[in-house]
Amino acid sequence: MRQHKLGLCKTHFLEWLPQQTERFITKYKMFSRADKVLVAVSGGKDSLALWDILNEAGYQADGLYIGLGIEGEQNYSERSLRFSQRFAEARGLKLHTVDIQREYGSSIPEIAERTPKGDEKPCAVCGVSKRNIMNRVARQHGYDVLATGHNLDDEAAVLFSNTMHWLGNYLQRQSPVLEAAHPGLVRKVKPLFRFYERETAAYALLRGIDYIYEECPFSVGAKSIYYKEILNRMEADRPGAKLIFYLSFLRARETGLFAEPQRTTGELSTCPNCGQPTASPDLCAFCRMVAA
Amino acid sequence: MSATIILRDQEFEIKAGQTVRSALSKLEIPNEAVLATREGELITDDEIIERNDVIKLISVISGG
Numbered sequence: 001m002r003q004h005k006l007g008l009c010k011t012h013f014l015e016w017l018p019q020q021t022e023r024f025i026t027k028y029k030m031f032s033r034a035d036k037v038l039v040a041v042s043g044g045k046d047s048l049a050l051w052d053i054l055n056e057a058g059y060q061a062d063g064l065y066i067g068l069g070i071e072g073e074q075n076y077s078e079r080s081l082r083f084s085q086r087f088a089e090a091r092g093l094k095l096h097t098v099d100i101q102r103e104y105g106s107s108i109p110e111i112a113e114r115t116p117k118g119d120e121k122p123c124a125v126c127g128v129s130k131r132n133i134m135n136r137v138a139r140q141h142g143y144d145v146l147a148t149g150h151n152l153d154d155e156a157a158v159l160f161s162n163t164m165h166w167l168g169n170y171l172q173r174q175s176p177v178l179e180a181a182h183p184g185l186v187r188k189v190k191p192l193f194r195f196y197e198r199e200t201a202a203y204a205l206l207r208g209i210d211y212i213y214e215e216c217p218f219s220v221g222a223k224s225i226y227y228k229e230i231l232n233r234m235e236a237d238r239p240g241a242k243l244i245f246y247l248s249f250l251r252a253r254e255t256g257l258f259a260e261p262q263r264t265t266g267e268l269s270t271c272p273n274c275g276q277p278t279a280s281p282d283l284c285a286f287c288r289m290v291a292a
Numbered sequence: 293m294s295a296t297i298i299l300r301d302q303e304f305e306i307k308a309g310q311t312v313r314s315a316l317s318k319l320e321i322p323n324e325a326v327l328a329t330r331e332g333e334l335i336t337d338d339e340i341i342e343r344n345d346v347i348k349l350i351s352v353i354s355g356g
């Protein structure tokens with residue numbers, strides 16, 4: 001089982017990682033050079049590494065930065081925006097930015113305070129908002145596909161969590177490629193899903209990519225970090241454990257381990273406010289939150 | 293015969309002449325969670341830590 005390629009010298013590592021990315025983009029039929037790709041960038045190592053790889057490989061990849069209005073001691077949102085802008089400017093790339101506070105009148109923490117979902121941490125609210133905005137911007141500007149920087153460690157941690165709670169619906173859908181289930185939804189792909197977090201970090205470092213090292217202040221004590229630590233302990237004892245965990249899951253699903261639920265999860269309707277697809281009969285979850 | 297390992301605001305004194313891997317394992321720092329650098333250059337887990345080296349660890353786990 002392949003494990004880290006961090007033993008490679010700098011030159012070879014910087015060739016190997018983009019080549020592998022290309023291989024997975026093709027193998028999983030993510031997109032081609034004819035497609036317009038929108039990369040969700042946070043200013044962190046993974047999303048900037050992904051944008052760098054796609055750009056170097058000649059894909060048409062623009063960026064989207066979503067300003068969450070999260071301050072904390074480090075002024076997280078403002079700083080991560082600056083990292084993203086500097087990256088784009090240095091390479092002459094196009095970066096779309098959406099400032100939630102400016103466009104919707106309140107920041108993520110403020111929206112969260114008004115929502116029952118967000119009483120402890122704003123993460124659920126944040127996730128719903130990011131998904132809504134990413135899809136809206138991608139559709140508005142005619143992008144064929146949305147790409148996020150999720151790496152193997154991220155995916156394995158989510159899988160761990162979904163499995164711990166036996167969330168059949170989520171397990172059915174967790175995938176490196178999410179086909180558009182509705183004409184109003186844009187496909188989503190995760191081209192870095194086969195790389196260890198350590199590898200994407202090494203790529204960013206070796207390429208001299210300046211990324212935000214600090215984390216969102218709300219990620220402190222996140223369950224996902226706890227799961228990553230557990231998985232890392234397994235990886236230390238059995239190198240390759242994370243990759244086996246995730247790839248065996250994909251294979252198991254392909255061979256029918258998770259059956260489609262009997263009744264389809266209901267037709268999607270259109271949100272009367274933002275016009276995006278939603279499972280609810282009236283306003284979508286995002287617009288309900290903003291309106292609260 | 294010692295060297296230093298830095299992780300965020302923590303500093304650890306370690307013995308020189310051992311690999312990065314062995315130093316990390318003695319400090320109980322999971323090597324999956326960090327990358328080691330010396331003078332700004334990435335080094336591998338098999339690298340031998342020399343006397344007076346200052347090894348800076350970069351945390352790679354992101355969450356949320």
Ligand code: SF4
Pocket residue numbers: 068122123124126127216217218219355356
């Ligand atoms: S940690 Fe939570 S609030 Fe912060 S960016 Fe991630 S999901 Fe949003």
Ligand SMILES: [Zn+2]
Pocket residue numbers: 271272273274275276283284285286287288
């Ligand atoms: Zn809506």
